Amino acid sequence: MAAVFLGTIVHSKSFSEFESFERGFLAVSASGKIIGIGHDYQAWESSNPVLAKDLEVVRLSDYQFLMPGFVDCHIHAPQFAQVGLGLDMPLLDWLNTYTFPLEAKFSDQQFAQQVYKSVVEATLRCGTTLASYFATNHLESTLILAREAVRQGQRALVGKVCSNCNSPDFYVETAEEAVSGTLAFVEEMKKLGSPLVLPTITPRFALSCSKELLKDLGDIARRFDLHIQSHISENLAEIEVVKGIFKTSYAGAYDDAGLLTNKTVMAHGVHLEDEEVALLKARCSSVAHCPASNTMLSSGLCDVQRLVNAGVTVGLGTDVSGGNSVSIQDALLRALDVSKHLDFFKKQNIRGMGEAKTQDPNYVQLKYKQAFYLATLGGAKALSLDHLTGNFALGKDFDALLVDVSVLESPVRRLHVNELVEKFIYTGSDRNIVEVFVAGNRVKKGCQTT
Ligand SMILES: [Zn+2]
Numbered sequence: 001m002a003a004v005f006l007g008t009i010v011h012s013k014s015f016s017e018f019e020s021f022e023r024g025f026l027a028v029s030a031s032g033k034i035i036g037i038g039h040d041y042q043a044w045e046s047s048n049p050v051l052a053k054d055l056e057v058v059r060l061s062d063y064q065f066l067m068p069g070f071v072d073c074h075i076h077a078p079q080f081a082q083v084g085l086g087l088d089m090p091l092l093d094w095l096n097t098y099t100f101p102l103e104a105k106f107s108d109q110q111f112a113q114q115v116y117k118s119v120v121e122a123t124l125r126c127g128t129t130l131a132s133y134f135a136t137n138h139l140e141s142t143l144i145l146a147r148e149a150v151r152q153g154q155r156a157l158v159g160k161v162c163s164n165c166n167s168p169d170f171y172v173e174t175a176e177e178a179v180s181g182t183l184a185f186v187e188e189m190k191k192l193g194s195p196l197v198l199p200t201i202t203p204r205f206a207l208s209c210s211k212e213l214l215k216d217l218g219d220i221a222r223r224f225d226l227h228i229q230s231h232i233s234e235n236l237a238e239i240e241v242v243k244g245i246f247k248t249s250y251a252g253a254y255d256d257a258g259l260l261t262n263k264t265v266m267a268h269g270v271h272l273e274d275e276e277v278a279l280l281k282a283r284c285s286s287v288a289h290c291p292a293s294n295t296m297l298s299s300g301l302c303d304v305q306r307l308v309n310a311g312v313t314v315g316l317g318t319d320v321s322g323g324n325s326v327s328i329q330d331a332l333l334r335a336l337d338v339s340k341h342l343d344f345f346k347k348q349n350i351r352g353m354g355e356a357k358t359q360d361p362n363y364v365q366l367k368y369k370q371a372f373y374l375a376t377l378g379g380a381k382a383l384s385l386d387h388l389t390g391n392f393a394l395g396k397d398f399d400a401l402l403v404d405v406s407v408l409e410s411p412v413r414r415l416h417v418n419e420l421v422e423k424f425i426y427t428g429s430d431r432n433i434v435e436v437f438v439a440g441n442r443v444k445k446g447c448q449t450t
Pocket residue numbers: 074076231267319322
């Protein structure tokens with residue numbers, strides 16, 4: 001598309017800097033790059049006549065605005081088949097009872113095709129223009145997921161999951177199979193040749209991989225300069241087992257294998273110790289905050305402010321199906337809730353709890369514009385793709401949502417630019433997202449094709 005949008009445009013420039021243009025403009029080139037943004041289109045047009053030539057003019061209504069697409073830093077695509085089900089157990093029981101049996105079924109490629117088509121459709125419908133997907137141990141069905149993302153036009157990182165120990169007999173591989181499967185996957189992804197969909201190295205979590213396998217995966221990531229994703233410090237019981245096996249901290253177990261790099265995103269980080277936070281910061285590794293899942297699986301309250309203040313990059317994850325929603329807008333709201341609940345603990349003497357150990361009268365809650373950052377640019381940074389996407393900086397790809405807050409009912413009065421965003425965050429749903437663009441292509445409608 002070559003177009004200019006005239007109306008309200010919003011995006012984040014950093015965790016603390018939110019920028020909005022009321023009656024502004026955003027121009028996109030035929031190649032899907034952002035070529036102009038600002039308050040005064042006429043001034044831009046007259047000083048850039050060549051760029052402005054042949055742009056289709058799209059006028060937004062008073063209730064519409066453009067924002068960057070949502071980034072889901074952590075989602076298990078196969079678990080979409082059980083989203084909203086089986087959320088009555090803590091992590092390790094939940095894995096054994098529901099999740100491993102489900103994932104084992106992805107040896108069936110027809111089943112994989114059906115589920116993966118649906119999950120990409122659902123995430124796009126909810127405005128996820130970039131997702132970091134875990135698939136399963138199976139090479140063929142993981143490729144099916146990657147092809148679905150390409151076909152439907154979503155930007156994605158896709159990982160063949162690796163696990164060679166502490167897993168059930170019906171869903172485990174040898175270290176050799178994990179390594180050869182990962183190498184074959186990377187090779188097949190090269191043949192797929194998509195600029196939008198890339199492979200990511202995916203040890204399931206430290207507990208399900210031997211030290212040797214983790215190290216081999218770290219070597220592959222370094223050799224091919226690949227992204228890396230896994231889980232860290234999600235649940236107290238799990239952390240004790242990891243420490244017992246690896247004789248170091250959870251972060252130390254990954255670092256020893258070369259798996260903490262500037263292209264690494266680790267889900268959760270609920271219970272990270274100070275030394276682990278410092279290690280993540282030193283390695284420029286990121287955290288995917290998954291508030292819904294942390295609540296559903298009774299893992300705990302992740303203190304995002306603590307991580308951000310320590311200089312760690314944080315994005316949001318739905319963690320389907322530990323999380324019950326595929327929507328990052330939902331994750332954004334849950335992140336605000338979790339931050340408020342932490343604030344209560346730090347400032348209130350709650351009846352029955354005694355004096356909380358973590359009292360902090362100066363604690364500052366997350367604000368909605370900061371959560372908006374986590375859901376967009378923070379996520380893109382966490383996935384090391386912020387040179388391409390995450391906000392509307394000149395030269396980036398046009399990954400965007402056209403939001404209309406009047407789809408279900410018109411607000412009772414005209415809303416100020418920031419109020420439009422607030423209204424969408426606190427009361428909106430996927431129905432308010434009327435268009436989704438990835439690299440300049442309209443994809444929301446395309447996702448309903450076969
Ligand atoms: Zn997960």
